[in-house]
Amino acid sequence: MRLSRYFLPVLKETPAEASIVSHRYMLRAGMIRQASAGIYTWLPLGFRVLRKIERIIHQEQQRAGHVPMLMPTLQSSDLWRESGRYDAYGPEMLRMQDRQGRELLYTPTAEELITDVFRAHVKSYRDLPLTLYQIQWKFRDEIRPRFGVMRGREFYMKDGYNFDLTKEDALHAYNRHMVSYLRIYERLGLRAIPMRADSGPIGGDDTHEFLVLAETGESEVFYDSAVTGLSLGAQRIDYDDRGAIAAICREWTTPYARTDETHDPELFARIPEERRRVSRGIEVGQIFYFGTKYSEPMGATVTDEAGNQVPVHMGSHGIGVSRLVGAIIEASHDERGIVWPEGVTPFHAGIVNLRQGDPACDAACAEIHAALCAAGLEPLYDDREERAGAKFATMDLIGLPWRITVGPRGLKNGVVELTCRRTGESEEMRAEDAVARVREIYAPHHEAGLVEPMAGRSFHTWL
Ligand code: ATP
Ligand code: MG
Numbered sequence: 001m002r003l004s005r006y007f008l009p010v011l012k013e014t015p016a017e018a019s020i021v022s023h024r025y026m027l028r029a030g031m032i033r034q035a036s037a038g039i040y041t042w043l044p045l046g047f048r049v050l051r052k053i054e055r056i057i058h059q060e061q062q063r064a065g066h067v068p069m070l071m072p073t074l075q076s077s078d079l080w081r082e083s084g085r086y087d088a089y090g091p092e093m094l095r096m097q098d099r100q101g102r103e104l105l106y107t108p109t110a111e112e113l114i115t116d117v118f119r120a121h122v123k124s125y126r127d128l129p130l131t132l133y134q135i136q137w138k139f140r141d142e143i144r145p146r147f148g149v150m151r152g153r154e155f156y157m158k159d160g161y162n163f164d165l166t167k168e169d170a171l172h173a174y175n176r177h178m179v180s181y182l183r184i185y186e187r188l189g190l191r192a193i194p195m196r197a198d199s200g201p202i203g204g205d206d207t208h209e210f211l212v213l214a215e216t217g218e219s220e221v222f223y224d225s226a227v228t229g230l231s232l233g234a235q236r237i238d239y240d241d242r243g244a245i246a247a248i249c250r251e252w253t254t255p256y257a258r259t260d261e262t263h264d265p266e267l268f269a270r271i272p273e274e275r276r277r278v279s280r281g282i283e284v285g286q287i288f289y290f291g292t293k294y295s296e297p298m299g300a301t302v303t304d305e306a307g308n309q310v311p312v313h314m315g316s317h318g319i320g321v322s323r324l325v326g327a328i329i330e331a332s333h334d335e336r337g338i339v340w341p342e343g344v345t346p347f348h349a350g351i352v353n354l355r356q357g358d359p360a361c362d363a364a365c366a367e368i369h370a371a372l373c374a375a376g377l378e379p380l381y382d383d384r385e386e387r388a389g390a391k392f393a394t395m396d397l398i399g400l401p402w403r404i405t406v407g408p409r410g411l412k413n414g415v416v417e418l419t420c421r422r423t424g425e426s427e428e429m430r431a432e433d434a435v436a437r438v439r440e441i442y443a444p445h446h447e448a449g450l451v452e453p454m455a456g457r458s459f460h461t462w463l
Contacts, residue, residue: 001347002369003382003394007044010394020216022329023148025338029398031325038145038153040322045398048346049325050156054135056187056343057158057319059449064180064239066131066160071113073137077103079112082298092140106139111294111316114161118312119300125165128302128312131173133160135321147216149322150282150330156322163295163312165304170289170313174206175245177287177317181210182252183232185284187448188324189341190331192284193227194252198261206289206315209259211281214330220260221281224271227255234444259283282327289315338399339422343445347380348372349438350400352391354407356383364406364416364431371435377442396421402441404434 009030017034018024026032031046042050058068077095080086086105094106107113114132122130135158145153162173178194185192190212197209211221213228230252238244256271258264259281268276295301295311304310320327332339340346349372353365365381372379380400382391388407395403405417405426415428418437429437 001378001380003380004384006380008394008398009043010397018148020147020150020330021333022150022216022326025329025333025397025399026148026326029338032149038142038151040149040152040154045346046325049328049340049344050322052344052346053188053321053324054156054158056449057135057184057321060180060184060187061133061158061160063183063237064131064176066133066176066180068134069132070134070136071107071110071117073107073139074104075107075110075113077105079116079298080105083112083115083294084297085112092142094139094141107136108138108140109316109318110134110136110159111161111314112298115294115298115300115314118161118163119298122163123302125302125304129162129164129169129173131160131162131176133158133317135159148326150326151218152322155320158317158319158321160317162315162317163300164314165302165310165312167291167313170291170315171206172242172245174287174289174315175242175249176239177315178208178249178252179232179237179239179245181285181287181317181319182248183237184319185210185212186232187343187445188328189343190284190324190328191228193221193223193257193281195221195223195257195259195281196253196262197259197286208253208287209283210285211259212284212327212331213279214282214327215280216330217280217282219281219283220263221258221279222260222263222268223257223277223279224255225275225277227252227257234448282323282330283320284324284327285317285319287315287317289313333399336393337397340399340401342401342442343448345401346398347400348377348442349379349402349404350395350398351379351381352388352395352403352405353381353383354388354391354405356385358408360411361406361408364411368404368406368416368431368435371432372438375435375439376446377438402438404431404438406431 011028015027030043032040035041077086096104138157139154142153164170192210192212194208195211197207291313292311301309301311329338351365353361355361369379369381401421403419416431416434417426417428418434419426
């Protein structure tokens with residue numbers, strides 16, 4: 001992509017309304033624009049990051065055997081009356097009427113609608129287990145929308161729902177979600193800690209929240225520092241292997257980690273003092289097991305092996321996709337701007353032409369651009385007639401992890417400069433070597449995105 005043909009409305013001034021760094025940088029980097037309180041337009045750069053996160057979520061969810069679909073944002077109130085949540089949900093639910101006077105609402109979550117789909121089509125235990133999910137806009141009329149996309153009123157969320165015959169099966173679904181979520185966060189370049197949580201209006205006993213540590217987080221968190229050393233890495237995970245999945249969950253949930261809602265000072269005090277941590281965190285996801293809370297009142301039953309009608313065991317599982325964009329920035333930035341992790345960067349590398357209009361520089365940049373594209377990478381080529389300082393400042397602000405700088409002096413010696421955004425370190429090398437290096441850097445990320453079919457099950461990959 002050539003910057004001269006792109007739409008990147010960066011701001012020079014720091015917007016006064018933004019109180020935290022991710023909000024400031026998202027506005028300054030031309031990623032979002034507020035449309036009204038807590039509602040945002042996703043400008044091209046922000047939209048790219050949102051899509052990258054979404055793609056990783058789709059890949060990892062399908063690896064776990066979960067099936068993507070899409071439900072509407074507007075729902076009839078009828079189903080919500082059936083479950084008893086229409087009155088219980090409170091003022092966060094945006095309610096409206098159509099021209100016939102029928103009550104509609106903008107979905108804050110979708111347990112009722114998915115349960116209705118399920119009961120209409122699934123009748124037998126033979127069709128279980130089943131986990132359906134979507135990535136769709138939600139609306140919650142938050143009393144105080146703030147921090148940009150971190151606490152919006154309209155926000156983008158992955159919500160998944162498992163249907164199982166027994167509690168044991170449903171707990172396996174719960175564990176699958178935990179592992180799949182941990183993999184998602186790792187691929188996003190985030191360290192998110194599963195913490196025992198409170199279930200709120202979704203209901204149920206078993207629930208974990210995933211929190212990214214950040215000073216600007218809204219939750220107070222208490223944890224054993226041992227948990228921050230854990231990682232899944234590139235290990236192959238068999239989501240059908242209950243024992244292995246449960247073992248990973250045990251490993252991650254054994255060290256103490258809780259939010260203020262469930263914090264137990266006595267248990268906390270048993271952790272060796274040097275490992276006790278109190279800090280703040282951003283909630284980027286939550287998983288729930290709630291048994292038959294919705295299936296019973298809504299009649300979502302199947303026939304079991306003995307021919308009895310039994311309500312299915314369910315859970316629901318959410319990831320805040322749009323909030324993650326902000327959370328990643330909170331966790332990865334410096335005083336010059338964003339530092340994107342390679343897994344989600346909007347462009348893989350920036351190309352800066354130090355002397356636009358110089359035939360040698362222009363040709364070298366065009367060649368590097370073409371070579372990166374041919375390698376399946378997405379470069380952003382700053383081909384504007386601008387000072388070098390302004391080009392560098394833009395690249396630093398928008399946070400591309402790698403920058404290739406092309407100037408007349410280097411070209412005379414046959415070299416360009418490859419710079420790492422995170423460390424600021426630069427290295428001179430031939431243009432083709434710079435391209436090869438960038439390819440190498442992204443190779444593991446491409447591999448991580450290749451979705452292998454699961455044993456004994458086939459499914460289509462999405463995106
Ligand atoms: P919070 O406690 O932050 O209000 P929640 O617990 O009500 O969130 P869930 O119902 O668990 O939210 O929704 C799943 C995920 O959706 C959350 O983990 C969070 O990442 C995201 N999310 C929830 N509310 C918002 C919001 N107002 N803006 C952006 N993302 C949100
Ligand atoms: Mg939550």
